[in-house]
Each structure stands twice: as structure tokens, then as C-alpha cells.
Amino acid sequence: MITKTMSKKEVLIKLAEQSLEGDKFSLAKIISIFENTKPEYYEYKNIIIDYLKNKNLHKGYFLGITGTPGAGKSTLTGKLALELINKQNDIRVAILAVDPSSEVSGGSLLGDRTRVKLPINEKRIYFRSQASDKELGGLSKHTFNVCRVLYYLFDYIFLETVGIGQSEIEIQHIADHVFLVLQPLTGDQIQFMKAGIMEIPDAFIINKWDQEKEAQKTYYALKSTLSFIRPNSKEIPIFRVSAYSGFGINDLIEYIISLKQNSNDLSTSLTKKEIFYFEKWVKNQYGLKGLEILNEKGGASTFLREHGSFDLAIQEFSKLRYTFDSYE
Ligand SMILES: Nc1nc2c(ncn2[C@@H]2O[C@H](COP(=O)(O)OP(=O)(O)O)[C@@H](O)[C@H]2O)c(=O)[nH]1
Ligand SMILES: [Mg+2]
Structure with missing residues (x-):
């Protein structure tokens, strides 16, 4: 319990302690602190990081999930988070969804939040959305600051960004592994994807494999595009999944787990x-x-x-x- 008689430092440590226990209110508080750039907040951040670092309970692995709007990133990320905690009991997963700033309202679109159906009382999963900055190519200027603290609180952190241009380029500085999510489309559309975007992902995911016929076409188009743009692309994994049917999800989960295990x-x-x-x-x-x-x-x-x-x-x-x- 946080009481009025506690010092600022005691309050911050309490928030950090409760965040480690999965308390969502405390997590939201801590994230707001890390999004705050006022000078006095650097001291607060330092107290929190210091405490969490000493606890040494989690070391987060950052997974970038990028791709055009509608590809199924949010649905898929929610599914992956659930599968991860089902497979590994003692882990915690965070999803940080960076939404495009809405030009009309100036706020963050809430659509994505509703897409991920996560059990509300599940303490091992935490979801947060953040408004993006246009200048920073989709990521917010706070994204790294928030990631710094998530690192000590979670084992896997998914960063969902909208894949329209700069954000893939920016995401590689934070994510340990970047996935580009595609949905079934015609081969021509893949040819049109900017070469710059295709160069960054460490792996590709073709989602909506339940629409198999179109998805197959996308798969072969992607393969041939990659053989031009990335001649050594034989080693780049392409996962074929359906967030709806669950097809291919297990392979992808195994891959994600091995990525973390192999990053020493x-x-x-x-x-x-x-x-x-x-x-x-x-x-x-x-x-x-x-x-x-x-x-x-x-x-x-x-x-x-x-x-x-x-x-x-x-x-x-x-x-x-x-x-x-x-x-x-
Ligand atoms: N058929 C099919 N539709 C999917 C699948 N995954 C997501 N969707 C749908 O695709 C649309 C966009 O999904 P969303 O997760 O919001 O995509 P995002 O914009 O990339 O985050 C939604 O209507 C989802 O229900 C899938 O595996 N198969
Ligand atoms: Mg989304």
C-alpha cells in the first residue's frame, strides 16, 4: 500500500515492487514516469531502475512486429503472448503497441487495444499503447525510455509498430529481432514494397494462412523478391501462420523462445x-x-x-x- 506518509523514494520503490508482482496500476504509473522528460524525473527513473536492476528478476528480449496496417499484427501478437505464457509458466510478457497519432484528435487510436483479447486478470501479460511521433518514423520519442524499464520487468517485450516507412528503420535500434508481418496479397504488391523496408527484418511472417490460396502466392512472391533484394536470403526465415486457426503458431513460438535462449x-x-x-x-x-x-x-x-x-x-x-x- 502506498500511503501519504511515504517519501518519494519509498513510493517509487513500492511502485516498482508492485510492478514486479504484475500490478497493472503500478506498471502504468511507472511507464508514465519513464515517458516524462521533466528534469526531476531522471532521478525518479534512476531510483526505479536501480531497484529493479538489483532484484535481477527479468531480462527482456525485444521483438519488433512491424508490417502494413491490417496485416494482423495486433491479433497475432496477442496470440503469441498467450501461447508464450502457456508454454512457460514463470515468464512475463509485455506488448507495447505504437499507434499512429490521429491527426484529427491528436490522440492515440484505440482500435488496436480492443483487437488484442487478453484475459484481464492475467498478471503475466501487460498491454500498453503509445502514440507515435511522425518525425520519429512511427516510434515515439518515449519508446526507448519505456523499454529501458520494461527490460527489468518482463521476459519478452513485443513492440508493434505500423510498417509504413521509417518505423522499421527505427525499430531495429530497439528490437533484438524484427519480424515483418505480411498478409495475402498479389505478388505485384510485394514488388512495390520499398526495398529499404525489405532489407531490415530478421524474419518474415505471412499471416492469414487460412486464406491459403492467396497466401501461397504471397509466399512465392516474397521468396522471389527476397532473392533479388537480399541475395543471401536463404537463411531468412519465413513463417506461415494464421492467428485465427493457430496454424504455424507453434513453430513461431519455438523460434521466439530459441532466440531468447541463444542470445547470451x-x-x-x-x-x-x-x-x-x-x-x-x-x-x-x-x-x-x-x-x-x-x-x-x-x-x-x-x-x-x-x-x-x-x-x-x-x-x-x-x-x-x-x-x-x-x-x-
Ligand atoms: N483471415 C484472417 N484474418 C485475420 C487473421 N489475423 C488477423 N486477422 C484480421 O485482420 C484484421 C486486421 O487485424 P489487426 O490485428 O488489427 O492488424 P494490424 O493492423 O496489423 O494490427 C482484423 O479484422 C483481424 O481480425 C488471420 O490469421 N486470418
Ligand atoms: Mg495493430
Whole structure:
């Protein structure tokens, strides 16, 4: 229980503790904290991460699920999350769906939320949707910050993004493995898919295999497109599934489980992402001048290591900005 007499630190730790137990209210609170960019929040984030890191209960594996709207990403992701917890009792799965910002309302579309039918009392699955940013190619500027904390709270994290252009390119910086989901369409349409998009996925999924005739055509069209665009594509898996009938789901689940099992150092992978996003943050906040100063300090990797954590590094770098004038 959180009470009025508790200190801020006690409250934050309580929220983290309850999140580890799967409490959805606390999880939502924690995520809002990680979406908040106000300076004082870096300290809060640091307290939460510090606590969770020491608990050392989960190490999240990030799966990017991308593809054109309507391909069945949300339906499929919900299905995969359920199958994962059925197969492995002691794991926890998060789904972060990045919705396209609605231009009319400025808010996040809620359609996807309803598509994933997840048991409401299931503590091992957590679903959250986030509005996307146009400039950031589908992902939100908060996505990585939220992922940083999800890493310590879940074993598998699905990131559903809308595959229209930049988002696949951005997603590869956060996801450990990127799937592109296709639905049955004519071969011609696949030829039209931008080469840039086809180059990024680590694996492809053709969903709606219950529409087998069209799905088969898509499969062969995809194979031939890949043989042009990615000549070494023999090794790129193509999964044929139906989120409706369950066809092919088991193979895909086995594959996902083996991906996590075979990635021996997830914390190194997180550190790499932190380096990438710290540098990006510096560039967004302070431009080339900022990057210059960061380099003088030994670069992002050194700066993060010397300050002990992502949030403390951001706090320290923010202080440096007062000295920026002297560099002019
Ligand atoms: N026939 C068929 N329809 C599917 C399947 N999976 C999803 N759908 C339908 O495809 C539509 C789009 O699904 P949705 O999950 O919202 O796609 P998203 O936009 O990629 O997230 C919905 O009407 C789903 O019910 C499937 O395996 N087979
Ligand atoms: Mg969706």
C-alpha cells in the first residue's frame, strides 16, 4: 500500500515492487514516469531502475512486429503472448503497441487495444499503447525510455509498430529481432514494397494462412523478391501462420523462445541501445555542439560508464549545458 506518509523514494520503490508482482496500476504509473522528460524525473527513473536492476528478476528480449496496417499484427501478437505464457509458466510478457497519432484528435487510436483479447486478470501479460511521433518514423520519442524499464520487468517485450516507412528503420535500434508481418496479397504488391523496408527484418511472417490460396502466392512472391533484394536470403526465415486457426503458431513460438535462449548477453545488448539513444538525446537537445562536447568527454559509452546509469548521465550532461556558451 502506498500511503501519504511515504517519501518519494519509498513510493517509487513500492511502485516498482508492485510492478514486479504484475500490478497493472503500478506498471502504468511507472511507464508514465519513464515517458516524462521533466528534469526531476531522471532521478525518479534512476531510483526505479536501480531497484529493479538489483532484484535481477527479468531480462527482456525485444521483438519488433512491424508490417502494413491490417496485416494482423495486433491479433497475432496477442496470440503469441498467450501461447508464450502457456508454454512457460514463470515468464512475463509485455506488448507495447505504437499507434499512429490521429491527426484529427491528436490522440492515440484505440482500435488496436480492443483487437488484442487478453484475459484481464492475467498478471503475466501487460498491454500498453503509445502514440507515435511522425518525425520519429512511427516510434515515439518515449519508446526507448519505456523499454529501458520494461527490460527489468518482463521476459519478452513485443513492440508493434505500423510498417509504413521509417518505423522499421527505427525499430531495429530497439528490437533484438524484427519480424515483418505480411498478409495475402498479389505478388505485384510485394514488388512495390520499398526495398529499404525489405532489407531490415530478421524474419518474415505471412499471416492469414487460412486464406491459403492467396497466401501461397504471397509466399512465392516474397521468396522471389527476397532473392533479388537480399541475395543471401536463404537463411531468412519465413513463417506461415494464421492467428485465427493457430496454424504455424507453434513453430513461431519455438523460434521466439530459441532466440531468447541463444542470445547470451541481453545486458550488453541493452547497454548498446543506451549508448545509441544517449548520443541521440544529446544530438536532439544540443545539436552538433552537444556531440562535440560529448566527444571531448570521451564519447557516449565512456560518459555513460563514468556516470553509472543512463539517467544520471542525462542529468550530468544537462548540467554541462551551462558551460556551452564558453564553447561558442
Ligand atoms: N483471415 C484472417 N484474418 C485475420 C487473421 N489475423 C488477423 N486477422 C484480421 O485482420 C484484421 C486486421 O487485424 P489487426 O490485428 O488489427 O492488424 P494490424 O493492423 O496489423 O494490427 C482484423 O479484422 C483481424 O481480425 C488471420 O490469421 N486470418
Ligand atoms: Mg495493430
